[in-house]
Amino acid sequence: MSRSSSSALEMEIFQYIDAHQSDFIKDLKEWVAVESDSVQPHLRKEVIRMMALAADRLAALGATVHLVNLGSHQLPDGQVLPLPSVILGELGKDPQNPTVCFYGHVDVQPAKKEDGWNSDPYTLTEIDGNLYGRGATDNKGPVLAWINAVETFRALKLAMPVNFKFVIEGMEEAGSLGLEKLLEEENQSFFSDVDYIVISDNLWLSNKKPALTYGSRGNACFFVEVECGSKDLHSGTFGGIIHEPLLDLIALLDSLVDSTGRIQIPGIYDSVAAVTEEERKLYELIEFDLEEHRINCGVKKFLYSTKEEILLHLWRYPSLSVHGIEGAFHEPGIKTVIPAKVIGKFSIRQVPHMDLSVVKKQVVEHLEGVFSKRNSPNKLKVSMPLGAKPWLADVNDLLYKAARRAIKTVFGEDPDFIRDGSTVPIARMFQSITQKSVMMLPIGAADDGEHSQNEKISRHNYIEGTKLFAAFFLEISKLHQTLHETSHRETIN
Amino acid sequence: MSRSSSSALEMEIFQYIDAHQSDFIKDLKEWVAVESDSVQPHLRKEVIRMMALAADRLAALGATVHLVNLGSHQLPDGQVLPLPSVILGELGKDPQNPTVCFYGHVDVQPAKKEDGWNSDPYTLTEIDGNLYGRGATDNKGPVLAWINAVETFRALKLAMPVNFKFVIEGMEEAGSLGLEKLLEEENQSFFSDVDYIVISDNLWLSNKKPALTYGSRGNACFFVEVECGSKDLHSGTFGGIIHEPLLDLIALLDSLVDSTGRIQIPGIYDSVAAVTEEERKLYELIEFDLEEHRINCGVKKFLYSTKEEILLHLWRYPSLSVHGIEGAFHEPGIKTVIPAKVIGKFSIRQVPHMDLSVVKKQVVEHLEGVFSKRNSPNKLKVSMPLGAKPWLADVNDLLYKAARRAIKTVFGEDPDFIRDGSTVPIARMFQSITQKSVMMLPIGAADDGEHSQNEKISRHNYIEGTKLFAAFFLEISKLHQTLHETSHRETIN
Incomplete structure (x- = not known):
């Protein structure tokens, strides 16, 4: 040395x-x-x-x-x-x-x-x-x-x-x-x-x-709750005649990100700071073995193919991940239930200069818009229980x-x-x-x-x-x- | 009496x-x-x-x-x-x-x-x-x-x-x-x-x-498994650079039924027996209090408004319900995880003369078609662990x-x-x-x-x-x- x-x-x-x-x-x-x-x-x-x-x-x-x-x-x-x-x-x-x-x-x-x-x-x-x-x-x-x-x-x-x-x-x-x-x-x-x-x-x-x-990055966590009533229903007795809350929720969650990883919430990228020349240089110098990173995490392929793109999307662009659903059936095996109340959990890792309150507003407006198109009589509630800058x-x-x-x-x-x-x-x-x-x-x-x-x-x-x-x-x-x-x-x- | x-x-x-x-x-x-x-x-x-x-x-x-x-x-x-x-x-x-x-x-x-x-x-x-x-x-x-x-x-x-x-x-x-x-x-x-x-x-x-x-009705239960690797990942460390299995799964589940309750799997209604005149008469005679049924189950509104439509969709048309997801975060609170392997569970209540093996083929082909359009490197596995006629x-x-x-x-x-x-x-x-x-x-x-x-x-x-x-x-x-x-x-x- x-x-x-x-x-x-x-x-x-x-x-x-x-x-x-x-x-x-x-x-x-x-x-x-x-x-x-x-x-x-x-x-x-x-x-x-x-x-x-x-x-x-x-x-x-x-x-x-x-x-x-x-x-x-x-x-x-x-x-x-x-x-x-x-x-x-x-x-x-x-x-x-x-x-x-x-x-x-x-x-x-x-x-x-x-x-x-x-x-x-x-x-x-x-x-x-x-x-x-x-x-x-x-x-x-x-x-x-x-x-x-x-x-x-x-x-x-x-x-x-x-x-x-x-x-x-x-x-x-x-x-x-x-x-x-x-x-x-x-x-x-x-x-x-x-x-x-x-x-x-x-x-x-x-x-x-x-x-x-x-x-x-910051982290804005969201809960999306859809509810049709107070008790879970049997899919034999109610399947086919009700607006299932989980189907509503899945449609809502499916509206968030496209298959290329791009967040679909209107305006969400508006405040993301532009990448400066100085910054770009820092990224070029970084030692980062893409292949080793890929093997470490076990995925077959990343969304991007160059070191710079990967690091930019990891550090200085926002990302949206869905973590899971509370209230639905989650155990091994089969349960033919129609859950009455389901809560989808997702979070947005935000970056400068995204404003938490603006992000929240954009998310709520987007989800309410998607939901209203479904003509569902169910109750929708969107909240942001945690917002870290x-x-x-x-x-x-x-x-x-x-x-x-x-x-x-x-x-x-x-x-x-x-x-x-x-x-x-x-x-x-x-x-x-x-x-x-x-x-x-x-x-x-x-x-x-x-x-x-x-x-x-x-x-x-x-x-x-x-x-x-x-x-x-x-x-x-x-x-x-x-x-x-x-x-x-x-x-x- | x-x-x-x-x-x-x-x-x-x-x-x-x-x-x-x-x-x-x-x-x-x-x-x-x-x-x-x-x-x-x-x-x-x-x-x-x-x-x-x-x-x-x-x-x-x-x-x-x-x-x-x-x-x-x-x-x-x-x-x-x-x-x-x-x-x-x-x-x-x-x-x-x-x-x-x-x-x-x-x-x-x-x-x-x-x-x-x-x-x-x-x-x-x-x-x-x-x-x-x-x-x-x-x-x-x-x-x-x-x-x-x-x-x-x-x-x-x-x-x-x-x-x-x-x-x-x-x-x-x-x-x-x-x-x-x-x-x-x-x-x-x-x-x-x-x-x-x-x-x-x-x-x-x-x-x-x-x-x-x-x-x-019969019941064909399906498992849709999407996997990116063997270990769950952190949404801070991998959010934005990988094809998240849960996002793939949500898109797959979202492709199954539209917001009117109609199953979107091509061909799925082809073998459903036509309603006969005699049958229709049976439905007319049935004593069924829609409003009482609605209050019993707690929903605000059904997908259909007449007794006959409700009963036909409950008994002699197929329905598809999503029950939940195994492998994703399902507890109260927040966990910023990207689950590595998730299994969606749904079932189709089938009716005469739908054939279980045909239904299975239609489901698999449909899901594989939707998945292939996502260009995801993840592993998809569709199975029908239970099929009751x-x-x-x-x-x-x-x-x-x-x-x-x-x-x-x-x-x-x-x-x-x-x-x-x-x-x-x-x-x-x-x-x-x-x-x-x-x-x-x-x-x-x-x-x-x-x-x-x-x-x-x-x-x-x-x-x-x-x-x-x-x-x-x-x-x-x-x-x-x-x-x-x-x-x-x-x-x-």
Whole structure:
């Protein structure tokens, strides 16, 4: 690996990290051993135990740690559960330094050996250079990599290049309950002196090439309910004489997208931002193995044939997916029922500059139009129970420049500038509440299998990721101070 | 009630039945008390106990009773359960008499008080002239009414007007497992001297007016499977770049029926028999309260506005209903999944003279044609896991004449000649295996709520139904002997 540009300081830091691999892996093993699954209620106490462990780890760095109590929440079955506290941590207050806030989470998705894991999901197991375990890449590994990068400066008794803030939560896999409210409350206090926000809770686009993420699509979820009455009917006794709600619903759902994948809702593409020349160039440079991606997901063919078209349609054009139908027969076998009330579920991943309220209006008008042509006496109800906005950062921002340089230093190549076709509410939430620059700086590879069986992070990515964070501290410090001096000079002039 | 045509013999019989109402209701109470639910495995022993009770009851009539062992069956979960034996009973062998075989079942659908019953489902409870209890109308009440009609002749020491055969099963609510094979095996022996087969396992069309059932629609069930790969995909990561199987399936399902209820599969109506003048007259005479039927099922409006159109579309035109989708998201809430494999379920209720294999071919060709226009790389598989044929009897048959006369005697009016929009496999099975005349002679009213909460038979229907069966024995005996004498004379001439 080329490290032509590494300074002596960087060399010292990298050597320390290399020499302490086993310690860092031991840390991760300890964290993975905690079944901090925030989805299953009976494991909530483990999440709370995990938060305490993370708080201790930050305190050991020398950080001031606050565990902010978020109260409790009620499950659909009426059960009331305590919410794990959110950690707000602070380390360093040098006015010369930029303040970087790191967001991560230490809760995990459910995992059981029987689901198809080759090793116990809560025992970090190294096989062929990969560290397998639930949370290894999502998100305990990256959180520890950041902490260990800070630890390295402390251990080597180096001056901290940045002031650190930490937001560590334990409910990310269950929808980050209470976090948005906390961010709003802390916006004028905890966040007031934050310059940059870094999130490391996603993956590279490829297995080998590092990436920086600067945007994600939003998600507008829709329910389309069609109802003929209060009780399901028998298809022998009523088949042929009534307007079946499921037939209405199927016609409605069939009107949404054509077979080429183009959304048929009038006006839906009107506000989609045009692709700029600069953007198009970013897409050309991206390393993306179409064939590998196709094989990974198992489909025979994509809707488009070039890398650019695929990525554009995944990241910066809206898409519409139908997820299923509630209320209809869904089990194996046969049931000759005419369901009385069916709810179709679909969602539109929207992109800048689509407006959620406009999208909702377009969808409702379109569906009502299609429905009225059917002369059905059934009741139609269209709702948008969830609307998450897209997120887009400026790749020319200081934060991205610093990360790009650090990546070049550690990995010897420029990163892919990528977006996420999925919705990353956390990035959008940080950006819209704090109005700070937000960057997603992943260290996990595309094949890490977050949320899947046999989740892993490679030893390489974990350790080089730790170096990347350390290098990033130095770069953002330099760039920030240069900018600061420049603006200072400008102010004097 | 007009009984102008009742003979002295009939009067004697009817008086006996009226005088023994309490005994007959006591019998029904005893039978209803047995939780002979054939659906839930843990209650199988109760079904077997019920079969023994029914066998004892027939033996007490003087009938020869054989309990035919059908072996066992395996549940989807691997559990092996014994099948309840089928009762084959015989009473009387007078060569002057016609032999009438009665089919009934003594197993029931599941029922729990908590489901919304006003009384314990297994304690027959009389409220306002209605006898509430699971199996009261489906089918314990009618089976006992038949037995008690026979019992009346015995108690009064009257000559039996017909020879009786009985086929009583305990698996009807679970698909009559093993029955078809038994009928085939017994066709040359038990059924060889049977002249007529009577089934009393359905309901009148109205709450008040008796009915005779002469036909039922068939049912061809279809599975349409569309698959893009082996694992479900995330709509953020793949939405917009793949041909979603659910979108393919929705387009396929949307191509089946138009909004007026007309099936769009080319050729599907080609073999439907034309409506005759005689048939049309039957429809005109039928007592059917459209508005009551509409309110019962809860829809705002039917597809058609006249009684005749509604009944024709329910009974003698095919209909297509979509039941649901397996493999898609079906729970409450939101899951932004792109399901990898979805199976649409629909069925076509077919009518004479549609041929099942032709219907299957038409469906497959139509769906493959629609699918090919989508240029989807996904895998399509269309199958017909179940195909039940329609059943149609001749209303001019002796059996129907006799029943019609008996109804006129007991109820003072002509019956509705009705069909069943649902599939009655048992009628079709008896007819096609034995090649005998089959009639369905219901005694339950439209509002009896079979399979529902608060199932009932009215005291009136149960007792008058017993009289109806007794009167029917006399009528079929007379008509059969007249026919026999006629053909005898013809043979001599």
